[in-house]
Amino acid sequence: MKSGKLIVFSAPSGSGKTTLVHHLLDQKLPLQFSVSATSRPPRGKEVEGKDYNFITPTEFQAQIKKDAFIEYEEVYKDTYYGTLKSEVARIWSQECHVVFDIDVQGGLAIKKQYPEQTLAIFVQPPSIAELEKRLRQRKTETEEALKQRLEKAAYELSFAPQFDRMVVNDELERAKKEVLALVKDFIG
Numbered sequence: 001m002k003s004g005k006l007i008v009f010s011a012p013s014g015s016g017k018t019t020l021v022h023h024l025l026d027q028k029l030p031l032q033f034s035v036s037a038t039s040r041p042p043r044g045k046e047v048e049g050k051d052y053n054f055i056t057p058t059e060f061q062a063q064i065k066k067d068a069f070i071e072y073e074e075v076y077k078d079t080y081y082g083t084l085k086s087e088v089a090r091i092w093s094q095e096c097h098v099v100f101d102i103d104v105q106g107g108l109a110i111k112k113q114y115p116e117q118t119l120a121i122f123v124q125p126p127s128i129a130e131l132e133k134r135l136r137q138r139k140t141e142t143e144e145a146l147k148q149r150l151e152k153a154a155y156e157l158s159f160a161p162q163f164d165r166m167v168v169n170d171e172l173e174r175a176k177k178e179v180l181a182l183v184k185d186f187i188g
């Protein structure tokens with residue numbers, strides 16, 4: 001396989017996208033996770049080369065200059081995330097298709113560059129009201145931070161129609177099955 005397929009997952013934070021991606025990667029399918037580069041430091045139990053390639057902001061800028069990224073975004077202020085061309089080439093060279101867990105803009109950038117080869121899936125929380133309920137139950141956010149997250153979610157949701165497929169994550173087990181069926185069908 002010289003160039004395989006690309007399967008993108010994007011979603012507002014709190015939609016359960018990462019759980020769905022992990023479920024997919026646990027199946028015996030020719031899929032590999034695209035490890036992004038980021039300029040943020042590792043968090044908790046994150047492992048270099050598995051969760052991310054953690055690089056310095058200077059190194060990140062150098063890679064941008066070298067045109068080494070398929071796409072990159074300043075997802076949070078001064079914090080960059082990006083997909084290296086070399087990562088996709090590595091996965092394709094191993095006869096696998098590439099699975100991405102990236103933000104909405106990044107997902108659409110991949111789709112634009114590889115329109116035929118990409119399946120872009122938008123994972124949607126049941127509703128903004130439900131997202132608010134989940135965030136409030138978590139009790140980890142201040143009222144202001146909660147407001148910001150909900151505003152960002154509403155903005156991100158407005159991009160959903162530009163994706164190929166939308167999976168509503170109202171019931172996890174059903175959403176897992178739906179994702180699996182979509183991907184199996186796409187990779188053939």
Ligand code: 5GP
Binds near residue numbers: 072075101102103106
């Ligand atoms: P976190 O810091 O929580 O791991 O990730 C923050 C956000 O950056 C998430 O929405 C994640 O999907 C997104 N992200 C991770 N890697 C990439 C990437 O390579 N490109 C883009 N555009 N976004 C990414």
